[in-house]
Amino acid sequence: MIQVEHLTKSFTTVIKKGFKQERSVVNAVNDIxxxxxxxxxxxxxxxxxxxxTTTLRMIAGIINPTSGTAIVxxxxxxxxxxxxxxxxxxxxxSTGLYERLNADETIEFFGKVHRIPEKExxxxxxxxxxxxxxxxxxxxxxxxxxxxxxxxxxxxRTLIHDPEVLIFDEPTSGLDVITADSIIDLIRExxxxxxxxxxxxxxxxxxxxxxxxxxIINKGNIIYNDSFSNFKKDMKADTLTQEFINRVKxx
Numbered sequence: 726m727i728q729v730e731h732l733t734k735s736f737t738t739v740i741k742k743g744f745k746q747e748r749s750v751v752n753a754v755n756d757i758x759x760x761x762x763x764x765x766x767x768x769x770x771x772x773x774x775x776x777x778t779t780t781l782r783m784i785a786g787i788i789n790p791t792s793g794t795a796i797v798x799x800x801x802x803x804x805x806x807x808x809x810x811x812x813x814x815x816x817x818x819s820t821g822l823y824e825r826l827n828a829d830e831t832i833e834f835f836g837k838v839h840r841i842p843e844k845e846x847x848x849x850x851x852x853x854x855x856x857x858x859x860x861x862x863x864x865x866x867x868x869x870x871x872x873x874x875x876x877x878x879x880x881x882r883t884l885i886h887d888p889e890v891l892i893f894d895e896p897t898s899g900l901d902v903i904t905a906d907s908i909i910d911l912i913r914e915x916x917x918x919x920x921x922x923x924x925x926x927x928x929x930x931x932x933x934x935x936x937x938x939x940x941i942i943n944k945g946n947i948i949y950n951d952s953f954s955n956f957k958k959d960m961k962a963d964t965l966t967q968e969f970i971n972r973v974k975x976x
Contacts, residue, residue, distance in 0.1 A: 726760070726762060726796070726798065726799070726890075727760065727761035727767075727784060727795060727796070727797050727798075727923060728760050728795065728796040729757060729758055729759050729760070729780075729793075729795045730758055730793055730795065730796070731756050731757070731758055731792065731794075732754055732756070732757050732758070732783055732790050732792075732793035733754055733756050733757075733790060733791045733792045733793050734752070734754040734776075734779050734783060734788070734790055734791050735751065735752050735753070735791040736750070736751050736753055737749070737750055738750075738751055752945050753776050754776045754779050754780050754783070754790075754942075755776075755944075755945040755946050756792075756793065756946075757780065757793075757942065757945075757946070757947045758793075758947070759940045759947065759950050761921050761922070761923045761938070762921065762938070763889075763919050763920065763921045764916060764920075765921075765922070765937040766912065766913075766916050766923075766924065766937050766938070767923045767924075767936075767937065767938045767939075768923075768924055768926060768931075768932045768935065768936040768938070768939050768940070768953070769781070769923060769924070769925040769940050770925070770927065770932055770940070770942070770969065771927060771941060771942040771943055771973075772943065772973060775942045775944060775945070776942050776944070777894070777895075777925035777927075777942060778817075778894055778895075778925065780925075780942065781817075781892050781923070781925055783795065783802065784797060784809075784923070785809065785813055785815045786802050786807065786809040786810050786813075790802070797809045797812060797813060797890055798812040798813075798889050798890050800812060812888060812889060812890055813888050813890040813891065813892055814883035814884055814886070814888040814890070814891045814892065815883060815892045815894075816879055816891075816893045816894065816896050817879075817895075822867045822875060822878060822879065822882075824866065824867045825866060825867070825868065826866065827863065827864050827865055827866050828854070828859050828862065828863045828864070828865065828867070828874075828878045828881070829850075831867065831878055832850050832853070832881050832885055833846070833850070835886075836849070836850065836885050836886070839885065839886035841885070841886060846885070849885055850881070850885065853880075853881040853884060853885065854881065856910075857877040857880060857881060857907055857911070858877070858907065859874075859877055859878065859881060862874055872900065873900050873901055873904040876896075876900055876904060876908070877904065877908075880896070880908055880911060884911065889920060889921060890920065890921045891912075891915050891920055891921065891922045891923070892924075893908075893922070893923070893924035894924075894925050895925055895926055895927070896912070896924060897909070897926075897928070897931065909935065912924065912935055913935065916937075929964075929965045929966040929969055930965075932953070932965070933965055936953040937952065937953055938951070938953060939951065939952070939953045939956050943973050943976050944976075948972060948976040949972060
């Protein structure tokens, strides 16, 4: 379960005007609230720069909110972000993998960080490597991998400790169709295993494939928050993409 309560993130920008500096405060995320339930896939949809990544990073305990909070698997991010990090799997487009390690070494390392018993770690690793077709390049160094290979290793890292809460930040961005499909399949499997899943996207076709509950964020504000079935029921446009565009423009 994820409960987001009045979450706000403000950034101060400095603009130079001649010899003077002017400071202004920008709300990247502005007083948003929503709930993600186990066994359902929650999509945070929005255009680029809408506040999706900032929201997910706050939920994951990576950055601190200016105000408000989120409860993740019964842990308040305001009290202990480190405890939240133990309970989630977080996948982002910027992989941050160490280039000198291979896939085997990378997943071994993160499994040990999570203190997974060796037998369980090996079984979990082999399952994920098979599911994501990593075996063909498991001994290749990260620095020699393609973008799709790195993303597969990243999702194995995200899932290796079998977390109850999964956060995917535009997980298929820039990937080929086959790699994207393997990630979508694992997201569906996580739902079937009663995990709490939230993913961000600006691709309406992905939302249509996966989504149970939907929030649309634009300029840091939630402009829609309901079930995806209700979104489709209330559509006025001919396509999901056009409906999304119209709602963003109206907001």
